[in-house]
Amino acid sequence: MNLVKKMTIKVKIQIIDILKLLLNKFLVNKKYFFSILLFFLIRFCFTQEASTISLNGEWKVIYDYDNKSGSHNIDDVIKLFDSNNPTVVKVPSCLEFYQKDFEGVAIYKKSFLVPEIWDGRNIEITFNAVNYLAEVWLNKEVVGTHKGGYTPFTFRLNETIKVGDTNTIFLRVVTPIVLTDQRIDGIGRLEVPSWRGAINGGIWQGVQLKSFGKIKIEDVFIKSDYQNHVVNLDINLENTNHEDTSSEMRIKFYDSNNNLIKKMESQVNLNPGQNLINQQVVIKNAKNWDPSSPNLYKVQVEVNQGASKCDYWSYKFGFREFTMKNGKFFLNGNEFYLKGVFFEGLYPNGVGYPDNEKMARKEIQMALDAGFNMIRPWRKPPPEMWLDLCDQMGVLTVGSIAIECMHRPIATPSLPEMVEIEVRESILRDRNRTCVIQWELFNELWQPVLKQMMHPMALLARKIDPTRIILDESGGFADGANFYLPYQNTATKFNDIHNYPGWRVFENWISAFQGVGLEDEEKKARKLPMKGPGNNVVPGLPIFLSEIGYGSIPDFQKTNTIFKEKGNPLTATYRDHMELEKAYNKALMESGFNKQYKTISELATLQHNFHGRLNRRMLEGARINPLLSGYCVHALCGGDWVLGAGLIDIWRNPKGAVYSETAKANEERILVLRANPRNLYSGEQINLEPFIVNELENFSGDLIFSLESDDGTKFWNKNENIKVNNGINIFEKIAIPSDELMGKYFIKGVVKNNKGKVIYESKIPINIYNSSSIEAKKNLYVLESNNRLANYLNNKGVSFDSYSNQTDGKGLVIVGQLNDKSDNFISKLEKVKEFTRSGGNALYLDYKGKYIVDRKARKLPEKQLSDKFPIGMAIINTNGLWQSTIHMLKDHPVFQGITNNDHMDEVFEKVGPTKSFFMPEGEIIAGVISTDRYPNQDNMQRHFLGVGDVWYASDLSEIKFGDGLLVPTTLNILNHLGKDPVADKLFFNMINYYGK
Secondary structure, eight states: OHHHHTSOHHHHHHHHHHHHHHHHHHOSSOHHHHHHHHHHHHHHHOOTTOOEEEOOEEEEEEEETTOTTTTOOHHHHHHHHHTSOOEEEEESOOGGGTSTTOOSEEEEEEEEEOOGGGTTSEEEEEESOEESEEEEEETTEEEEEEEOSSSOEEEEOTTTOOTTSEEEEEEEEEOOBOSSOOOBTTBOBTOSOOOTTOOOOEEOSOEEEEEEOSEEEEEEEEEEOTTTOEEEEEEEEEEOSSSOEEEEEEEEEEOTTOOEEEEEEEEEEEOSEEEEEEEEEEOTTOOOEETTEEOOEEEEEEEEETTEEEEEEEEEEOOOOEEEETTEEEETTEEOOEEEEEEOOOBTTTBTSOSOHHHHHHHHHHHHHTTOOEEEEOSSOOOHHHHHHHHHHTOEEEEEOSOOOBTOSOOOTTHHHHHHHHHHHHHHHHTTOSSEEEEEEEESBOOHHHHHHHHHHHHHHHHHOTTSEEEEEETOTTTSEEEEOTTOOSOEEEEEEEEOOOSOOSHHHHHHHHTTTOOHHHHHHTTOOSSOSSSSOOTTSOEEEEEEOOOOOOOHHHHHHHHHHHOOTTSHHHHHHHHHHHHHHHHHHHHTGGGTOOSHHHHHHHHHHHHHHHHHHHHHHHHTOTTEEEEEESOSBOOGGGGGGOSBOTTSOBOTHHHHHHHHHTSSEEEEEEEEOSEEETTOOEEEEEEEEEOSOOEEEEEEEEEEETTOOEEEEEEEEEEEOSEEEEOOOEEEOOTTOOEEEEEEEEEEETTOOEEEEEEEEEEEEOOOOOOOOSSEEEEOSSSHHHHHHHHTTOOOEEOOSOOSOOSEEEEOOOOOOSHHHHHHHHHHHHHHHTTOEEEESOOOEEEOOSSSOOOOOOOBOGGGTTTSEEEEEOSOSSSOOOOEEOSOGGGTTTOOSSBOOGGGTTTOOSEEEESBSSEEEEEEEEEOSSGGGOGGGOSTTOOOOEEEEEEEEEEEETTEEEEEBOSOOGGGTTTOHHHHHHHHHHHHHHTO
């Protein structure tokens, strides 16, 4: 018995569960035996030290589809519950784990015993999170209600609980309404603050009972000073007596090895009700907390009255300060470059809660191993277990509030109240967290009611927590972002930028990002684009690139094998992965790309390699802007409708090169190479501009350049002795000759220190072409609304005729710009089809069609037939965001001498399309397989259901039309003829091939 007395409540409850299991297995008439046994176990095993009882584990639940419990009367609730067959669920968990996509009203029930030794003590119940509206009854008596789905709430039970007896609790929950147009207790569809990753309804975090004496430790706010190692404790004690009371308070501090390092005792006189007591303590020889040394200390506060133990509180904390000075972030007085990663927080089975601690630890470690020092949880306060790990493992986090962005939540008169609840309770829960360095209140605001709340909520956050940076709105959509620095009530403007440039992240994008934060005059002087990334960007202010990234599909064959073994078919993420694997296989078949990508795994690998290259190039390009104070890559692990963004998949496995290449770009010393031009004619000069970004100490070494072919043959090299300072080092431009060269080459750069150790390697492709020619052709015709093609062909000495209604089918018609809407021009376009029907070919270098709008709800059209050409085809955006739109190439003569790749890369940075023909008939020569960002681009479905339909589209097709071919393309050849060797080469190849 003495051994049992020393066990924690959690262990004791586990023992009781084991005994119950044994009884279930071996006893037939066990009901009364178990009740008696449980009573005596609690009565004799629990001491006053056992102040908490976990109510996690089995609960019973019914689903009130018709809201018959809407009377809020406990008799109706019990009657309804007893008339249904309840389901046994595990708490914590969300309801959709047991009932597919459940939303609405559910009623929970649990019976439990309270030990007699709690008699005369205060007793409370705490729910760590119930989503969204919770109503609680105990022993048929009202306990209370709570709004909000992601923060803890507590009720006192003194007048309703039965000590030494069985108690029965009922909880009625109204989940967020996401899918259906119903209204329950004033809650309508998408109207409450919530997280997009799931409905996540019900008791999805833990529940516990607590007993304490006449004095309660209501709250302790820890404010630590990293310089003097002073700990300032604001201790809120509640005296539940009706008269002044004297109490003994003990405060103890322990180091990371649990050694007692400081102890304080004091007598405190308490008025009835709340009493705020401040204690300041110096911890000698303390060590600060930072990512390299996440030193944590434990503080314990205990209050007693004589021999009676009243209450006890314990928390782990670290000494650290995070702020901004002169446009740079500082951690503990040292400049700190933020390398963050966006975190959706969706799990394969736990949905909003990690499947287990091992999975949570793995994803955090993978972020650290990839070079990130911060994780930005997306619009959901993470579970406390996850934050415990961040504290222990040394990763910074953003304090995120469960308020979605743009159109969400849908504005109602109740929204301000609900938002304030989330802000207040989220900050109160986590303001002692060492890993949380700032509060991010809003994101990408569009709604006036939320814009109006930015300043009041920032001041509320400042009142609750004076110690952290407060960001009022990430993305700066609402007139630019504001920082409130620690202990400051006045806002500091800065540039918080979200940018998803799509697939063409090449030199033009890097130039545009170099202009962010510069005055227009300086942009002009440096020949940088006038318009760059960001909203409401103010020149001269510091920049935080808080969202940047591309996308790629996970390897569905691998993820779905694990789902079949370990997953839950009821969850949306299981269904979405399975459906996407089928849909991508179908698209591969219909588009004809299955001939080169025979499996989903092969397609995924292609996308991963490209996604990794783009992420790396984005970060390299961003890091050479001296105003940049950090960035946040989208995303660590994708999910719901941003499935493709992840560096790791839903089972926390790395997505190949996406993970490894992003990690390369995060290194503390990187070499960035820029070349202009990247596509050139033999004999032209390549201008190389090298940069070294160094976050560490200064060093000396060598910078070695070479121009190499695919097989490693070197055609040029240069070696420089360098001195590299901390910061961004810009080196002199280097001219590289290309005489007598032709083909694909790489400029390689290697940085070595003075001991010859390689610090960083980088390479960029260069494509060198010879002058193209057009073989002499008969019956070459041009139809266009201007003279661009005619002038170009004349300059090249190519013979042609203007098209004038020929229908003999002999030769090739090249259709240029289509801006002429006259009846005569339209008639000629129709005649071109007759020309093709008779055996000729028609090449379309321009397109006019029906754009598939992706900013509002719509249905995707059916497969496009040739009678829609050339001006009636459906056209879809294929630039991509976090859904991959890699433009794939088949082996075809039109690409001869241009690229050996099976996809468009840097070669196509000028001519690469951002729009494509949607699912045309015929043979696709170049094209895309992708998805809608979310179902039907309907904002009402922009949530946990995942991405929309899988589709394919064409950049270049051959459509059989009679005896000839219609050849439409969305490649931007026309606008770059005479300016880009690739455009010239493609055009000549097309004429030579289709003009046979």
